[in-house]
Amino acid sequence: MSNNRVTRRQFLTYTITGVGGFMAAGMLMPMVRFAIDPVLQTKAEGNLVLTSQKIADITDVPVKVDFTFEQTDGWYKSDVTEAAWVYHDGNEIVALSPVCKHLGCTVNWEGDPAHANQFFCACHAGRYEKNGKNVKGTPPLGPLDQYEVAEKDGYLMLGKKIANTFS
Amino acid sequence: MNFNVKDIEQFQTQKQFIDTAIVPLMQLNLSDEGMKQSSSAVEYLMTLTMFIEQQFRGRVMLMPPFSYTDRTKNELLPMQLQEELHSTGFKSVIFITCDHFWSKKNENLNVLWLPAIPLESMDKTVKQRILEDQLKQIIPVLTEAWV
Missing domain, CATH: 2.102.10.10 (Rieske [2Fe-2S] iron-sulphur domain)
Incomplete structure (x- = not known):
């Protein structure tokens, strides 16, 4: 086995971090968007x-x-x-x-x-x-x-x- | 001035300045063939009288349109309306219409007959220009009534 081979444990850690990151982003994005919305609004x-x-x-x-x-x-x-x-x-x-x-x-x-x-x-x-x-x-x-x-x-x-x- | 509460309140305090009533005489043709043309004439007359009101709102009161159909057409009614408007304090009463019927019998009525222009097929700038041209024809009638 070469050293840069990904182990089962590492693979699981990466996957969970990645999926968790997406989920957190999915929750945080709308919140951030709502929070800064007044700033983004154009004054017509x-x-x-x-x-x-x-x-x-x-x-x-x-x-x-x-x-x-x-x-x-x-x-x-x-x-x-x-x-x-x-x-x-x-x-x-x-x-x-x-x-x-x-x-x-x-x-x-x-x-x-x-x-x-x-x-x-x-x-x-x-x-x-x-x-x-x-x-x-x-x-x-x-x-x-x-x-x-x-x-x-x-x-x-x-x-x-x-x-x-x-x- | 329009015939609404806000303008009427102003009219009652400024009666000496607002001395002209404009009454649109509108023919409603309810037959299948005539309805569309009739509505076009009504649209034109409404737009034009609203434009006149906008230009001369300090001296002119635009009355709600006097509309009639073939069977309710009666040449005595505008006469009586005119008398009543005179006694309310309007020195001059001007009727505006697209109906030929009134153009022949205008000895006692001040009727301004205008050919109906189909505004519905025009874009905004052309419409505005036509209304301004029409207004130029109406100004002499008004100034004649005002001297």
């Missing part, structure tokens, strides 16, 4: 929504960017399309919510020919400056909300609504 990109607007195409004239996200309302899931007015302000990209602060209509850029360079709400002639600040003497009582912005592969991403940062 902080609810940023990718739009089809190229960053390079944004100028200092506000353009309307539509974006769609899924909204869960009880058990009912629906796709909601919202829009933002997006423009370049220096090096920064500004995305303003088009929802009028008066009663919630949708405002348009230069919607009134008499007031160039302003957002206009057709419902009650509310006006906002380019940075979203409401024009005194028109119905709206506050500035337009802003969206958080981010970039991904050259495309614009919009996040959640925040209060206007210009005023």
